[in-house]
Amino acid sequence: AKMLQRGRATLFDEDLSASARVRINLLTRLRAAFCAEQLFLAYQPQVDLVTGRVLGAEALLRWETEDGTMVPPDEFIPLAEQSGLTVPIGEWVLRTACRQLKRLTDRGHTGFRMAINVSHTQFREPGFVAVLGQALQDCQVNPKQLELELTESVAIGHIDSTVEKIQAIRAMGITVAMDDFGTGYSSLSVLKQLNVDRLKIDRSFVQEVQENADTSGIAELVIALGRQLGLVTIAEGVEDEGQRRQLLEMGCQEGQGYLFGHPMPGPAFEAWMATVA
Ligand code: C2E
Ligand code: CA
Ligand code: CA
Ligand code: CA
Secondary structure: OHHHHHHHHHHHHHHOOHHHHHHHHHHHHHHHHHHOOOEEEEEEEEEEOOOOOEEEEEEEEEEEOOOOOEEOHHHHHHHHHHHOOHHHHHHHHHHHHHHHHHHHHHOOOOOOEEEEEOOHHHHHOOOHHHHHHHHHHHHOOOHHHEEEEEEHHHHOOOHHHHHHHHHHHHHOOOEEEEEEEOOOOOOHHHHHHHOOOEEEEOHHHHOOOOOOHHHHHHHHHHHHHHHHOOOEEEEOOOOOHHHHHHHHHHOOOEEEOOOOOOOEEHHHHHHHHHHHO
8 A cells, every 4th residue: 555655646746747846845935934034025115206205115025035045026926825825924014014114104204105015815805904904003003104005806706895895995094006007907997996096007018108109108098097087196117217207297196116216125215214304
């Protein structure tokens, strides 16, 4: 029986494609890294495109493995999403970002806005709104200073419950941004129903603002759409002055990108804030 079992295990092993094995291995390492507190957040400034004033920051998840390599979130978040690991990680992100927000407020950066990314499964959790309330209370931060970045995918197949949940979240004072707008299966009617505060223009449209008439047309359309719906628009991935000027001309109000600042770990971000404020 032992032989047989071993034989089956080997067969199973060989059936697993190499890519599946790499993914399982990465997931195991991510789970261990999360337990060992090897994840951290980096904060990237969000600014007023006209004045350059810092309005807030987006918290971005970072994973540095023991040998010092950085695993990009685009690689491990989709994986964590499938395994449900994004729920505990997401709650940790929320609490860590709220604590950082409190520290900034205590250092005189009042009215600072902290944006966090919320995954699809985290948003769909029945207790999500309660978790938000608890984190805000525990960290003593003003709900008006917290923003959630959601992608259009949260609404797929759940439009009514998504509308309700966003309503409940906004009723608490928290603002909501539609992230990566224009890259998914966006529907204008869905955007209108979801009733968010801010529209984030995806980097892919921003990058071609000066190079390519077709895609810069998309950025312009999204900005016009935002204005039509009474939303503030924020462009992500703004890398140079030409893009900033062009976006401003198109009517975009806010920006985020290497032109204004790279994502920085908490202490570096605090030091940076002290130089710009
Ligand atoms: P995103 O939400 O679209 O975040 C913006 C990405 O653009 C970030 O990549 C940021 O570092 C990068 N970026 C910012 N400015 C520039 C620029 O000027 N030029 C270029 N080339 N890139 C710029 P990052 O940090 O690698 O994050 C990738 C994605 O991972 C995020 O895309 C987001 O979808 C996801 N993510 C990050 N943190 C979290 C998190 O805490 N929770 C969840 N659920 N997802 C997260
Ligand atoms: Ca985001
Ligand atoms: Ca984005
Ligand atoms: Ca993006």
